[in-house]
């Protein structure tokens with residue numbers, strides 16, 4: 494596998510003890526017992542014995558989101574006592590910078606209303622919570638006859654994480670949605686913001702949207718393709734016939750699969766690559782929505798620009814582990830190919846990706862840190878500083894996490910006149 498940047502935090506340090514005292518909220522997750530055959534392993538082995546080896550994309554999808562025992566469906570995996578930690582969990586400053594970005598770009602296009610906030614894959618709800626606080630502070634609430642209050646729409650497949658999101662965002666005020674509704678859960682935040690939970694972006698109402706996706710695309714299923722002397726082949730997951738019960742192995746397809754035929758571009762120089770068609774379809778849908786209904790989006794994730802090869806990996810308790818062992822008990826992830834996403838977005842304007850460090854610094858995180866340091870209790874100081882360093886340090890999350898913005902092409906002239914916050918200004922046209 495390629496040399497990885499940390500991606501999921503804790504990996505570079507080997508253990509998350511290095512970050513102790515920084516996390517804002519903690520999850521608890523039991524690891525697999527030695528030699529344990531998980532229910533998902535049993536299910537996948539039965540499936541493979543019936544239909545033959547499955548693609549890595551299918552394996553990822555089953556392992557992460559299968560309703561009965563998918564990794565995301567029933568656990569609380571984010572935080573010091575979970576499997577990985579994310580920037581919104583490290584520090585309120587992350588969500589504040591994202592909130593300020595969404596608010597200011599919305600204002601710059603004339604603050605159209607009704608407007609809705611949309612988050613894809615909201616985890617424990619911390620990012621949305623911080624964004625709502627920023628919007629309330631900046632007066633987006635719609636009070637005083639200034640139009641409808643923006644609603645918050647969360648796209649989340651996990652029943653367990655939606656419970657945690659509801660506890661944080663709508664304490665004591667959320668319930669299952671009526672059967673005919675396009676959302677499955679609804680609630681109201683203490684400041685009056687209506688909150689709705691959806692299983693897919695296509696179920697979110699059509700209107701001007703400010704969309705954010707943090708560490709979402711890296712969780713979407715990807716195919717793994719490999720060049721051989723006989724041509725391109727797909728990496729598949731098979732039962733390991735010689736291994737212990739419940740063990741899997743990678744094998745190569747005997748011939749070209751549909752993924753090899755569809756996704757290898759002429760002139761591809763890499764001998765191994767990963768393609769996530771599900772991400773592409775989602776970006777196409779997002780771009781179409783922004784074009785039709787108006788809006789803007791911010792995508793933050795670890796990834797590359799079509800250069801990396803073999804990044805499929807698993808995380809359990811802040812350590813990288815074998816993705817084929819005890820499926821359902823570890824997170825599976827693939828670095829996001831931003832150049833591929835750009836190609837899926839049609840004529841949309843894509844800015845970046847820029848490094849997380851440069852985005853946060855341009856958004857003023859250093860100034861915000863100083864303000865918080867000036868007013869925090871002495872025992873909070875170290876945590877604030879450590880969270881800041883983790884998010885911007887080039888050896889931690891600062892460089893390997895990237896930020897990309899998406900706008901509809903109709904805003905081309907507008908963006909040239911009013912450069913987008915957090916990103917370098919577009920190069921000036923050369924004088925004739």
Ligand SMILES: C[S@@+](CC[C@H](N)C(=O)[O-])C[C@H]1O[C@@H](n2cnc3c(N)ncnc32)[C@H](O)[C@@H]1O
Pocket residue numbers: 557558565571579580581582613614615616617620648649650651654692706707708709712713
């Ligand atoms: C790696 S976590 C990131 C959580 C959060 N954004 C953060 O940064 O803390 C991925 C999130 O996406 C959700 N998720 C994964 N696959 C999904 C899918 N296909 N549709 C909707 N949500 C999904 C997970 O349940 C989880 O909330």
